[in-house]
Amino acid sequence: MRRGRLMAPKSTGEIARASAQAIEIRNITKRYGDQTALRRVSLSVEPGEFVAILGSSGSGKSTLLMALAGFVQIDEGAIILQGRDIAPVPANARGFGVVFQNYALFPHMSVIDNVMYPLNLRGVPRREARARAAEALATVKLAGFEDRRIDALSGGQRQRVALARAIVYEPAVLLMDEPLSALDKSLREEMQIEIRELHDKLNITTLYVTHDQREALTMADRIAVMSRGEIVQVDTPERIYREPSSEFVARFLGEAVLFARAAAGRLLTGGALAESPGRDLVMLRSEDLRLDPAPGEACLSLRARVHAIVFQGDSWLVQLDTAEGERFCARAQRASAARMASLASGDEIDLFVRAADIHHVRADA
C-alpha cells in the first residue's frame, strides 16, 4: 500500500484519520413475531477499535449489524454514539460507512461515480469530489479504474470499490457485513490483511461481521461470538481461542478436546486439575496434545488408543479413543512425521499436555 498517497495535503480532501467514535450497544432486543433475533445484546466498542462479530448463520450477527446501520428497527435497548441514542435515527442520517455482503454497487454508474455518490450527496463540489473519490480508489489499489463499468470488474475489484465508497466520506464508524465471503480463499486472505491495514491507517471504528473464525482471528482487535441472538463471549482473539468461556465458543473456534470434569480427573494423570466452580468441562486444544512431555514444564498425561491417522498437508490428524471409549482428536505438526510413521491403528500411546494448556469451560445447556 502506498502510504504516501494518504499523506496528501488536506485541501484535496484526503482521507484522513477520522476522529474515531466509540459506540456502545446497550441491551438491544429485536423480535420477528415470536422469534427473538437479538436478545439483550450489549457491546462496547472503543474508538478506532476493530471488532469482529463472529457467528454461524442464524446467530443474529447480521441482524445486529443491520440494526446498527439503521435498516432493522430494534424493539428495546439503545445504541449510544457520542453520548446520544441513535436508535431512532434513520439509516440515512447515521453517517456510518457500510460495506454489504454483495457489495451493492450501482450497476448503472461507473466506478468513480459510485465512489462519488456519497460525496455528491454531501454537496461536495464536483472537482473536489472527483479528486477525493480518485484518492479513495487509489487507497484501495484501484487507481486507473475510475471509468470502468461495474460489470467489467472482478469480485475482488468490486469489493475494493465498495470499500472505497464506504470510506470516501470519512465515516466515524465502518460496518462490514461478510464483505469477503464471495471471494476465493487466497484473495480473501490477502484482503483480510489489506482491510486491517486500511483500518489502522484510517483509524475508523469498525464492526465486521463474519462466519469465518480464521478471518475474525486474523483481523479483529476483539471478537464478539454470537449464538442464538446473544453475544456469548467478547475478548481478544488470543484469549477467545485459548480461554473460551463456554463449550460453544470452544467448539466454534479451533479444535477442542472436551472431557467432563469427572472423566478428566480419571483420564488425565500425573497432576491435579485446578478447581473451577461453575465450569464443569475440561478443554484442551488438539494441537496442544503432544507425544512427548514438554521439558521443564508441568505436564499431565493421557492414555489413548490410536483409531486413525490422517495426513492433512500442514499437519497430521490422529483420532484416538480414551480408555472410557470417548473419541477425540490430536493434531501433530509435520515435524513429527517420523513419529507418525511409527504409529499404527490400535496402538496404545501416552499423550502429554502442559498443565497451562488445560482450561475449564462452562457446559452448554
Place this chain on the structure above:
Amino acid sequence: MRTWVKPLLAAGVCALALATPAFAGGTVTVLTPGGSVKDGGRAALWGPAAATLGITVREETTDEGLPAVRLQAGAGRVTSDIVFLSAYEAELGGREGILEPIDYSVVDKSKFMPGTTSPFCVGIYGYATVLAWNTKTYPAKAPAGWKDFFDTKAFPGKRAMRGNAETQIEVALLGDGVAPADLYKVMSTDEGIKRALDRIRTLKPNIAVWWSSGAQHAQLMQDGEVDMSTGWNGRFQSAKKAGGKTDYTFNQGILATDCFAVPKGAPNKELAMKMIGAMSNAKSQAELTKFITYGPVIPEAFEVGIIPPETARLLPTHPDYRDRLIIQDIGWWAKNNDRIKALYEDMMTE
C-alpha cells in the same frame, strides 16, 4: 381486374343453399344481407314470385353486397342472379360495369315513385334521413325542419351529425334555405358545396358527436346525449318507443332506397329480370312492411289494405309525407362522393 382476390371469394361470400320446392321453370339465386331482409323477402317478395313463375330460389347471404358482386365479377365466376344493394351501391356498380341494366320491358317502372328506380336497380323500400329532437329539451316548440336544426338561438343544445358527407350536404343546404327543387343544382357548384360546409362549420361548436352508425345515433337520442340529431327514421322510431323523450319529423326527410340489381354475367339473367318484375307489385311491398318498417316505393301499396293505418304513419313514403320528402340523387353522389368525402373530412378534422 384483381385476380389475386380470387382465393378470397370463398371466404368473402357466405353461400347458403335453401331447399325450396323444386319447380320445372329453373333456379334463381338471390344474394341478401340476411336477417329480416331475407325472412321478409322470402315471405313477401321472392316466395310468392317464384310460386307465380314456377321456379326455385336459392338464397345466399353476405354482409357486404357490392364487394361481393365485385369479388364474383373479379373472379370471373358470377353465381348470384339477383343482389340486394343500396341504391348508391347499385349506382357505383353500374358505373363499374359489374351490373346488368334492368330490362324495363319486364319490370313496370310506372308503378314506382319517381326516383326509386334507376337503370341498374329497382327499389324495394325507402328510408329517410330525418331530424330528431329531445322533447324534454324543447317542450314548447318542436323544430320543424333543417333550418331549425342549425338555429342554435331558437333551439340551443347539442347536435349530432353523420361523420360522412352523404345526406349531410343536403341537410346543410336545406338548413341554409335552399329550395328542395334547387338542391342538386346548388350542390353541383363549388360555391354550393362551400356553402354547405360553411353552414356545418358554424354549427360545429354545438356538434358533440359525429355519428357513424344507426345504432349510435338512436342511442345518443335515447340517452339525451345530444338534443338534436340527423339520422334514419326507423332508428328514431325505436328510440321514440324506448326512451319516451325522442321525436322526429319526416319534414324535409331525405329518402334513399334499397333495391334489387342483377350482376353482369348472372347465370340466369332473363329469369332474374322476370323475377324482379314479378316481385314489383303493391301487394308484395305492402306485405314486406310486416317484416321491415321501411316505406314501400310503390304508392299503391298503401291502398291494398294490408298495411294498418298506425303502421303506415311510421313509414316515410306514406302519402302524407311524400311531398315533404326529398328523394336523394344517387347519381350525383356516385359521381361526386370521393371529392365531397375528402372536403367533408377536412371540415370535420379542422
Place this chain on the structure above:
Amino acid sequence: MIAQGSDMAGAMTAAPAPGGEPKLRLRRWLETALPVAPGLAIVFAFVLLPCLWLVWLSLFNDTGQISGENYQRIAEQVSYRRIFVTTFSVSLQTVLCCLVLGVPLATFIVSLPERTRALFVAFILFPLWTSLLVRAYAWLVILQRNGLINSWLLQAGLIDEPLPLAFNAFATVLGMTHIMLPVFLLPVIGAMSGIDRGLMRAAASMGASRAHAYRTVFLPLALPGILAGATLVFVMSLGFYVTPAILGGGNVQVISMRIARSLSTYSNFGAAAAIGVVLLIATFAMLGVSLTLRKLLLRR
C-alpha cells in the same frame, strides 16, 4: 493444420476423411437452422408477406390501375395529415398518462411482499380479459352528458352545465390509458422487481433520502423497462380503433378509423393499404427514435 499436443489423436479421429469437414459444417449449420426454421417460416408467412402484400395493394387505385394516387391523396388531403397528427398525439398522451400513473403504481407493487405482489399483478392483468367494447361503453356511462360524473356534479350543485367529458380527446386518452396501463406495467414491474433492494439500502447508508435514492438509483435502473413499456404502449396505441371510435364520438379521427372506412364504406383496398404502409413506416421511425433515446439514456 497442426493439432496441438495430445489433442492431435482426438482431432484426427474426429475428422474421418478429407471432405468430411464441409459435411460437418453443413451438419452444424443444420443443427442451428432447423430449430429456428418454423419460427422464421411463420414470421415470413404471417409478418413479412402480408407487409409486402400491403405495399403491393397500395400501388393500385380503385379501378385496379397501378398508380401513386393513394399516396398522393395522403400527401395532399389535409384531413389525412390531421388524422396522423391526432393519432400520434393521442398515443403520446396515452404514453404520458401511463408514465404518470404507471411508474408510481409499479413502484408500489414491487415494494409489496411476494404474495401480495402476485395478487396485485393478477388484478392488473384482469382487465386484459374484458372486452375493449365493454370498457369503452362503461366509460361512456361514466363520462357522458347525463353520465355518473355529470349527474353527481349537477346534483351537488358544483356545475350548472354538464361538462363535456365524453366524445373528445380527453375521453379517448382516458379510455386508452385504462386499456394500456397493464401493458405498460408488465415490463416496468419486471424491470423493477429485478432491481436489488440492497442498492437502496446502500444509498441510504451513504446518506441518501428515500426520494433521492429513488431518483438516482431506482429509476435509472428501471429505465429500460419503462422505455420498453412506453414504446409498447405507443406503438399499440397507434392502431387503436374501438376506443377512439366510441369515446371520441367522431371528434377524434384516428388512422385505423380511416382505414376501416376506406375498406367497409368504399371498398378501397388500395387507399386503406397506403395508409397502413405510411403508418407502418411512421411506427418504425418511432421505434428508431425510441431505440436511439434508449441508447442515449442508458449510456454513461
